[in-house]
């Protein structure tokens with residue numbers, strides 16, 4: 075059933091019929107947990123809204139690259155309950171952004187994210203509420219990773235606990251000088267619960283993941299690059315905004331992967347996603363279906379007409 079939902083999500087944005095697309099998107103929402111797992115999204119949203127503070131800001135740019143900003147600087151961009159709800163809503167907006175190609179996830183004011191807001195954590199420390207928050211965040215971060223956009227986390231300052239988990243829900247990670255990624259969960263008497271452990275194993279392998287989690291190791295840029303948690307090192311920014319800023323450097327880095335027509339870039343992400351998540355025969359069938367959406371399409375016909383050479 076879960077695999078079915080993944081496949082439907084992969085295909086949904088290429089369907090010509092808007093109603094069918096909406097239906098598929100609705101089905102795929104919360105594809106890890108739904109009512110059959112005792113998960114009631116509206117109930118948990120209401121509970122989370124009782125812990126306000128900060129925001130998750132989304133800027134969709136004409137270039138097809140959106141910027142998602144974790145914004146709660148007075149708490150080092152910790153996730154309040156209302157920010158968890160905000161994030162789910164921003165992911166929904168990105169799911170229906172059919173012109174999108176890329177996404178940058180960053181923190182406000184020079185740091186990435188210090189994890190869950192510890193005030194909210196203390197208030198919902200009973201197991202039932204903890205489970206609900208965990209399922210809610212797993213659903214949201216799974217949907218974030220499955221967006222048909224090429225996503226990159228721009229990691230500056232600290233990425234702790236849930237903040238470290240968040241950056242594993244992007245396709246790539248770019249690190250700024252001096253940043254620290256740390257799965258501090260062990261020090262909190264916890265393990266990751268937002269899907270960060272499962273994704274970390276996929277990114278760095280089980281040996282390195284075990285070291286990072288059991289040692290609560292501080293990952294600085296050099297170690298991040300060495301173990302494959304980081305995909306690139308940014309230069310110290312000359313200015314806060316504009317040319318030379320970290321965001322501009324991240325956009326430049328991403329541009330080589332998002333260059334080209336949106337349907338082709340989105341199709342690339344879909345076939346990689348299906349290869350990553352589905353059993354081989356299912357992934358092959360999905361690849362065939364996605365191939366069918368670009369074969370004979372405008373970009374394909376234009377390339378054939380221009381008799382392009384790949385020197």
Ligand SMILES: CCCC(=O)SCCNC(=O)CCNC(=O)[C@H](O)C(C)(C)COP(=O)(O)OP(=O)(O)OC[C@H]1O[C@@H](n2cnc3c(N)ncnc32)[C@H](O)[C@@H]1OP(=O)(O)O
Nearest residue numbers: 148149150152188189190191192193234235236237267268
């Ligand atoms: C499944 C999810 C698991 C989780 O995410 S559990 C949460 C894991 N995160 C943490 O434990 C982070 C705890 N915070 C820290 O270690 C330090 O604050 C940190 C981030 C290294 C920054 O240290 P400093 O630069 O010295 O700054 P500071 O401590 O004075 O912090 C500035 C203000 O931010 C607040 N803050 C930082 N992280 C927070 C958090 N996660 N929840 C709630 N508030 C948080 C901190 O309390 C301080 O506030 P205030 O100025 O004292 O009012």
